[in-house]
Amino acid sequence: MAHRNQFQLLGSRRFLPFFTTQFLGAFNDNVFKSALMVMIAFRLAADQANALNNLAAGLFILPFFLFSATAGQLADKYDKSLLIRRIKLAEIGIAMLGVYALVSGSNSLSLLVLFLLGVQSAFFGPIKYAILPQHLRRNELVGGNALVEMATFVAILSGTITGTILFGLGDGDSSGIWWIGGVIIAVSVTGYLVCRQVPTAPAPVPELQIDLNPMRQTTRLLREIVKTPAIFYSIIGISWFWLLGAAYLTQIPSFSKNVLAGSESLVALLLCSFTIGVAIGSLLCERLSGGRIELGLVPLGAAGLTYGGIMLAVIGGNLAPLQEPSLLAFWHSAGAQAFLAHLVLIGIFGGFYIVPLYAMIQDRTEKALRARVISITNILNALFMVVSAILGIVFLNMLNFSIPEFFLVIALMNAAVAVFVFKKVPEFAMRFLVWLLSHTMYRVKHEGLEQIPDEGPAIIACNHVSYVDALLLAGAVRRPIRFIMYKPIYEIPVLHFVFRTGRAIPICSKQKDPEGYARAFEEIEQALNDGDLLCIFPEGQLTKDGELAPFKAGIEKILQRNPVPVIPMALRGLWGSFFSHKGGNAFTTLPKRFWSKVSVVAGKPLDATSARAANLQEEVLGLRGEQR
Template sequence: MAHRTQFQLLASRRFLPFFITQFLGAFNDNVYKNALIVMIAFRLVESEANALINIAAGLFILPFFLFSASAGQLADKFDKSRLIRLIKLGEIVIGSLGIGALYSGSNLLCLAVLFLLGVQSAFFGPVKYAILPQSLKRSELVGGNALVEMGTFVGILAGTIVGGLLAGLTGQGEHGLFYLSLIIMGAAIFGYSASRWIPQSPAPSPNLHINPNPITQTNKILRTTAKTPSIFYAIIGISWFWLLGAAYLTQIPSFTNNVLGGDESLVTLLLCAFTVGIALGSMLCERLSNGHIELGLVPLGAAGLTIAGIALSSAGGSFQELQEPTLSAFFNSNGALTILTCIVLLGIFGGLYIVPLYAMMQDRSPREIRAQIISVNNILNALFMVVSALLGILFLNILGATIPQFFLVIALMNAAVAIFVFTKVPEFAMRLLIWMLSHTMYRVKHQGLEQIPAEGPALIVCNHVSYVDALLLAGAVRRPIRFIMYKPIYEIPVLHFIFRTGRAIPICSKSRDPAGYDQAFKDIEQGLQDGDLLCIFPEGQLTKDGEMQPFKAGIEKILARTPVPVIPMALRGLWGSFFSHKGGHAFTTLPKRFWSKVSVVAGAPIEAPEAKVEALHDEVLELRGELK
């Protein structure tokens, strides 16, 4: 049985060992990286320190460009659990080298170890996300990704804090280095121990030929990915989030010092606020989507990121610099709560934005090249983070913008990127409208939807009560549905955008439009031959009295040309809603019902030879029952 909440995954061997492994990996990387940066900053004069810190950041991210393509191929070719164990053994070796480098006091050796940690992370990335669809059920994918994102950000924050604190102790004798070494080796060893409990994850492409050239391999997978716009633009959306996150997190120390007038404790507080927000947003995803991959949350998250970013810019720009750099002085100042709230909201909306995108990429990527697609995603993530740093240099150092002004710029850029992506993949906006409808006007319950085939051609027949019947069915059934609908309804403003996006097939009577009628049947036949799931409302029009009308004979014509299974479905509780014809025409009065109960019920599939008009009508009527 699927887990009812993501937290139950933490009690499962399918997930817990992997979760611990990836959390400790993120933690350890950041312990070493931040400790090294802090020690460099205190060992050298400012000009040399700044140069080495920038080199350190570049050396950690460089391996993602060099090795991600190969890492993706290895993850598709070999058992992922075995690869994870080998990668974690490598972390133990690298940790030992890192300790030696720290004790030697050689910045060059420390930087070399940091590069090796980047290599290890580059090889772990594709395995990390490609193993989830193999280990988890589809209904658990959102919850699993939510926990991984939460664990990653908490690990990054904890590692950053611990690394910085222990590095500060190194100037007070050998005890600081000893404790730092203990943490690094302990996390590496515990991470490897946890990885040994990860269940086997068989290779989807054991005969894959490895192409070691990162340029040609990346280009090849990019071209393959671009053939599926939803996956390609999901990757663009994910990469943009990492650019946005890097822009905010990189500037928080300077924002704290130069704008707020706070000290290191305030930096830690703001980083914690962002991490708590990411954790809350990630956890909210499963609850708001009922465990399904709900793409409607992505536009919601994007809008929230822009609004919270603009609010943070405004609050920061009007903040009076603290007279004392203490937390108590910050909390007693005007605007402190607003700034904290904005940063938490950035994290919450970031979680709502990123989790469905990762789940969508994993779910829709072809199984045999899933890890390679994720490797390309990691390369673009790294590229976008480099662009984030360049944007910071451009606006803050060259154009002379303030940090609040920079926050405003990237918030507005986020809106532009979101509009671009949602224009290229209108499914995001369509799903948002469906999600809003099913969470404001109605409380939608489902029954028997597991009887709808997961793949292959099929035809749904359903009663027709309101103008939003198609939206509610599309929201309930997670497999994409192509609707065969009355042309005047298809052409209703706003709804037309949704129906066109979903590749609906408009139809009207043969007497009114003979050419359109014939074309509709050709499109229906082609869709079923292509393996699509189609839905028709055989009554041909909305009910005027709440009762089901006789079914038209067109459905038998469809099945005669292309015999496929028929799934009877019924909508309950829509009669009398704002979108139905009860009491006159729909839309003529203000809505009187909000959050009313509606049910979507599916019956057992019926083979084409038995799917006669009268029998289908009686089956749908029985599913509907007395609740119109």
């Protein structure tokens, strides 16, 4: 049985060893990187330190451009658990070299180690996300991704803080360095021992020929990905989030020191606030989506990122420098708590934004290409983070913007990017409308939805109570549904956008539009041949009195052409809502019911020979019961 919540995955061997392995790896990378940055800052003059720190940041990102394409191919060609063990074994060697580099004080050797850690991360990246769909069920993907995203940000923050603190234990002398060395070697050895428990993840394409030319392989894959706009623009959305996050996180130390006159502890507080927000948002995704891959959360996340960024700019622009550089002084200063709250909000909405995108890419990408598609995602992530650094230089150094003004620019750019992506892939906006309806006006309960097949052609037959029946069904059923609906309902403003995006099939009577009627049946036949799940309201119109009207024989005609399973379903509790015809026509009075209980109930599938109109009506009536 599927896990009822994401935290139960932590008790499963399918997930826990991998989860722990990736956390320890990200933690170790950032312990070493932060220790190196502090060592450079303390041992060199300011101008030399800045140059080396920028070089260090570039050396850590460079391997993603050089090796991600190859890493994706290896992850598709070989067992991922075997690759993880080899990568973690290499980490032990890199950790030992890193200890020697820190103890010897060699900046060049330390930079080489940082580059090698970047190489290791570049090879681990495609495995990290491609292995989840192999070990988790479809309804566990959101929860699994949420835990991984939460752990990644926590590992980055805790590793950065740990490296800084450990270096300071000996006031910059060798004792602090030995502490750092002991930690990174211990963590790397622990990571290797844990990774040996990761279950096998067989190669989807063992016969794959490896192309070592990163430019050629990247270009070829991009051409393939662009053919599926939903996946391509989801990757763009993920990469944009990394640009956004890098822009905020890069400026927090400077904002804390130069604008607020705060100390290192203030930097840690602000970084913690953002990280806690991402962790909360990621974990909330599973609850808000009910375990399904809910793309409706992505527009909500984008809107929240824009709002949070604007408020961060407004509040940050009005913060006064501190009289003393203490956390207590900051906490009691005007606007400080609001600033922290909106930094947390940005993290929360960032979790809403990125988790469904990763889960959607994993779910919809062809198995044989999954790791290579993830590798392209990593390349674009690295590219967008470089662009983030360039934007910071342009706006802060060349155009002399203040940091709050830069935050405002980034927030407005986020709004523009969101509009662009959602225009290219209307499914995001459509799913948001569906999610909003089913989480505001109604409390939707589900019964028997496991009766609906996960794949293959099938038809849902349901009673028709209101203008939002299709939206509620689309929000309840995990699998995409194509609706066969009465043409005048299909053409209602706003709803038309949703139905058209969901590839609904409009139909009207043969007498009114013979050509349209024939065309609809041709489209229905093609959809079932393609393996789609269709939904029909056999009454042919909305109920006028709350009772089931006789089911029309159109479904029998469909089944004659395509004998597929039929799942009877019933909607309960919608009669009397703003969208139903109770008391007159729908939409004629103000809504009186909010957060009302609605049930979506599915029965056992019927084979094509049993699914006569009269039989279906009886089945649906039995499922609906007395609750209209």
